[in-house]
Structure formats: C-alpha cells, structure tokens
Amino acid sequence: MSEPTAIRHIPGDVIRDQIEAVLTAWGVATDPAATAAEALADADLHGVDSHGVGLVPMYDQRRGQGRINVSATPKIVREKAAVALIDADKSLGHPVSVQAMRLACDKARETAVALVGVRNSNHFGAAGYYSRLAAKQGMIGLAMTHAPGPAIVPTFGRDAALGTNPIAFAAPAKQNQPFALDMATSTVALNKVRNYFRRGNPIPEGWAMDHEGRPTTDPEIGYQARRVTPVGGTRELGSHKGYGLAMMVEILCAVLTGAWSEPGETDTRGRPLKSPNQTGHFFLAIDPNRLRDGEQFGEDLDRMIDMLHATPPVDPARPVLVAGDPEYAMFAERSETGVPLPETLLNELRAVVSRCNAPWLMG
C-alpha cells in the first residue's frame, strides 16, 4: 500500500493543450490532435478519471509498439444513405469516432436512423463523449466499443474473455441536460478495484474473482487477477445479463465491423482467429424530430427526468438521480477548481512529454 500521493488541480484547458502538444509532437496532424485532446480533457472535467489524460502514457506505449498509427488517414470503406463503415487505419480512436458519430447524425437527419461502424481503430476514451456529441445536435446517440483486453469473466467461467465493453446512450431534453448513460458492462471498472488495492480496503462481494475464478474480496488478489464480474455480480443476482450485454457489445462493435478476427487468418481447424489488437466501434443516431413534432420529444423527456428527480428518496439528503447527473455536477465543479491530478500521474506525463520533446504546460 502506497502513501496517498499529492494532488494538484490543473485547469481543463491546460490539460487539453498539454495533450494536444504531446499528440502533435508524436506527429498527429493538427485537427485530429485537437479533437482527441478535447475528448480526453472532457472526460477529466466530467470526473471520468479513468478515461482522460491518464490514458496518455498507455497511448504512448501503444504508439511505441506500432499499435497506434500517428499519421493514419481513416477512410470510408462503404457508404449508403443510412450506413457507413470506416477503416480507421490504426489511428487514435477519438478523431475517427467524432467523425463517425457526426456522420451518423448527418445521415439520421435525412433517414431518421443511421449507423456507422468503425474497424481497425484504437482506444477511443470515454464512450459517453460520442453519445453526448449526438445529443448536443438534437439526436439520440448510442456509442459502444469493444475492448480487446479480457477483463469480464462470463457467468460460470473461470477466466476473463471479454473487455469491459461499454454502452453509452444520450438523448436531448429541452430544459434539462441530456440524459447521458455511460456504463461498463462489468460490475465495476478494473481501476476501481485498483483504487481499493491502493487503499488496502477489502473489495465488496460480487466485484472480482481470483486467479481460479472464485469470488474474492482481497484487494491485492482482485487487482492482480484482472477478473471482474459482469453487471449483476453473481448468477443469483443476474450476472448472465451483464455477460449477455458484454457479448452484445462485442457482436455490434467487433463482429459486425470485422474487427474481431484478423482478415484471412484462421486456426488449425479453419476458424477465424481473434485479433488481439483491432478495435471496433458502433455509433447509432436517431433523429427524434422525424417521429415527434417540434419540441415534443425534448419536452416529454424533461417530464420524465423531472418525474424521476421528484421520486421520494429513502434519504432526503440523497435525492434520486438520472444518468449523467454525477458527471454534470463534477463538470460544474471542475470547471471552477480544475481537475485534481495525482503527482504520480503528473510524473508519468512528464516522462511522456520529455520522450517526445513536447513543451511541459502543466506548471
């Protein structure tokens, strides 16, 4: 157990500029660098610490391994009125995902619904950034990605087989902030287990497994085994549903786009070989104005959100929330105070910055 590290508060725009400077130094072109920096800093501002600037050291590693192509040019492989498939050319996941969700929104304005798949991509940060992007344009947005690194243990299994495969969904209200769900299909993210490990606290039952796939509350074993439960936690509490959702995401992101297998490569029995590196994403947009007149959809969504907020709480000090509320509250706070970054992360970022000779902007 390490000592609690010092924390420094860095403004969101400084984080964004720092990321942009690093990406530019890596050779990423100006536009995609700015887009990726914006998406990552946005996660930090919304309190999604696992998906912000803290990812940059991992991206640096993957760039070193040749998994991220900094000079990539994503291309539309096929396109029709309501669908498109984009090959990301191993680019950073964020710019191609912004491109894909925007394309889905543009198409949905004409056809009511549109779906854009992306293959051959990389980690795209927080899925919720893209679904909220659609909501800002008045669209219902659904964004998913599969994660090639195994973490979720299927119900009845011993070993991890699926990534934490997130689902993000957003819908525009008229008065309220958009409804914005962004959830891993695991009970908890791996980094949450790591936080318990760092603090030395036992992890709650139903979160993680040991190396043999047995439930554990030991934070060290839980962190090292990298086996988390699907949402539901245990079979009795419905883990087969979380597992089913994780598989659904795998199908829509990887199998549908062709990111699940290496093209042409098969095992000894002629079956497709799973790709360890390719990442696929799924972006769906629906234009509610094609079904409801004027502002009816936003007004009805406001009524639903207001109704949920007005539900009598068990504890008056803890009112009933709607998906997105914690992130919006965090955004308001961090826009004032800056984003708290631990010194350990700042040191890792300093190393990244000096490796690529980018300017250090974080003081």
Place this chain on the structure above:
Amino acid sequence: MPTIAVDTIKAQISCVLTAWGMPADHVATTAELMVEADIRGIDSHGIGMLPQYHDRRKDGRIIVPGNIRVVQDMPAMTFIDAGHALGHVPAKMAMQSAIAKAKEMGVAISVVRDSNHFGAAGVYSTMAIKEGLIGICMTGTSQRSIVPPRAREPMYSTNPIAMAAPAQRNPPFNLDMATSTVAVGKLNIYRRAGKEMPVGWALKPDGSPETDAEAAFYATPKRMTPLGGTENGGSHKGYGLAIMVDILCSVLSGSYFGGHDLKTGQPGDFINVGSFFLAIDPAFFRGEPGAFEADMDALIDQMHGIAPLDPAQPVLVPGEPEEAARAERLKNGVPMTETLYGEIKRVAEESGVEFLLE
C-alpha cells in the same frame, strides 16, 4: 403439475382470441408468438399472460382488434399506431418492416405507440435471424415495479432488451433480458417454495432489502431492484439501461412511462405501451457473405472454450437455455401450474369456449 402439448396450448389460445372477435390472421399471429414464448421456457410471457389480456380486454384497455395503422413511413423508419390492440400483431408488423427496410438500407427502426403487452421481446428480435440480420427489440411496460437507486417508490417496470444475431454452426445468439435483477415470476417461485430470497432482489417500503418472498410477491406496488441489485453492485447501471429503454420506446413514440401519462403524471384509460425495433444487415458491413456468421461462430466457440468454475456447469451463450427448453417442450409439452390451469379454465368459460387443456 400437468404438462400440456404445444398444439393444445395454441388451440386454446386461438379459440379464446377468436371468441373475443379477433380476425383469423391476427389470431394465428398472436397464438403463434404466445406459444413460442412457452416453447422457449419463458413461462411468464406465453399462455400465462392470457388471463391478464382477458381482464384488460374486459375493462376496455385492450381493444380487439384495434385500428393498427402506419402513421409514418420512411425508407429506414416505420412508425406504427397500435390503436390499443393486443401487442403481438403490431409488434410483428414493426419487426418485419424493420427487417425488410434494413435489407435495402443496411439499418432500419420501427417504433410502435399506444400498444399493449406483446409477449416476449425475444420472439421479435429472433425474427431477424432467419433473414440473416441482427435484430433488437425493447419495450416499455404498463406498471411500476422497479425502484430506482436511492428511491422509495417504484417508477417503471422490467423494461426488457432483446438482441439476436445469426451464427452458422452454432445456434444463434439470443439475449432476452429484463433490465431488473429478476422477474416477478422468480419471486413467485421462491414464495411457493417458502425460500428466503437473496438480498438485492426486492426492497421494503423503507428501502431496506426484502428477503421474504411472500411479502415481496404480494406487495402493492411491488418493489424490485434494477439489474445490479444494490448501489455497490451497480444498480445505477440497470436503472440507466431501463430508462434508455423507456426513452427509445415511450418518449420517442409519445407513449406512457410505466403506465403513466408524462403530461399529467397519472394513469389513463389506456395502457399506451411503446416499443422499439431495430434491424441491421451485417452483409453491408462485412461485404462478403458468411463472414459475419463465421466470426459469430468463432466468438461463441471462444465462450464455450472457457474453463468452467464447476465442470458440471459449462459456460453458456445467451439463447442456449431457450434452445434446450424448445427441444424438451416440443417433445414433452409445457408444464403448467395448477393456479394457471385454473385461471385458463376461467378465461375459457368467461369467453364461452371449450376448455381444451383437460
């Protein structure tokens, strides 16, 4: 427990629906889809629903046959007003329309408003498989039985998500799940068995866990949990998914939310359930025929290849329990509780038709 042949169940449903004045083609569709739920082992959504449909028809909330009409028709979208009909016919129409349009457009949705209970969501999503497509189906519900995290009162119901995708060698992927931790039927099973329920299935009015199945089952309203069960277990995720379902089904179509009119906050004369259907053509994305199905097989094989915790209980893929039930029930019939048996008898008598299950 009596076991009833599938054909007998279908005949019983058909003659009851006919007696209600439903046109022959609607009877055929509805009976087919209801008995399909029984065949798949989804007991709560087959003939077991007939008594509730009967009561709702009597009190005027289900209109037979109902004026089912397309209110909006675009190349990738169909908007259907169910006219308060029983939900199966409009739902089948919606899924078929999404399938036909997705074959042209690559993707298509259908949205249904002012409908009723349509049985099991999975019978619609799996319609896409036969055409080589991915199918998704969701629906809002007419009751309040699920309590949001931190809340004391239920606000919506089991809001299911069903998704199906075709494979080649393996049975299709077929996920059909309520976004609650368990369905009401599960409480009933524990009540009958006199078993204590696990923490995380249901709540007391003060928000603490209810483990007495008798109390949970008879509570008015029912207070069940979103998937995740507890805040520590991630119940905000099950809650978030359920509201996503209600946005796509109820808000997008202008229907009711958990049986309540969003404009007045009150229940109305009708149930006004909304549903959402999505079809995707994998052939557009993969470019070559069979590529999607081959990768589906590889994915399913990978899941089956995971070492099980208990060798006697291998890792399953969604849809396999339903496939097993199908084989069993087509051969041996559908087991039916005495209670349901009695209720169907009442429905047959009140509808003036012969009771066929004897």
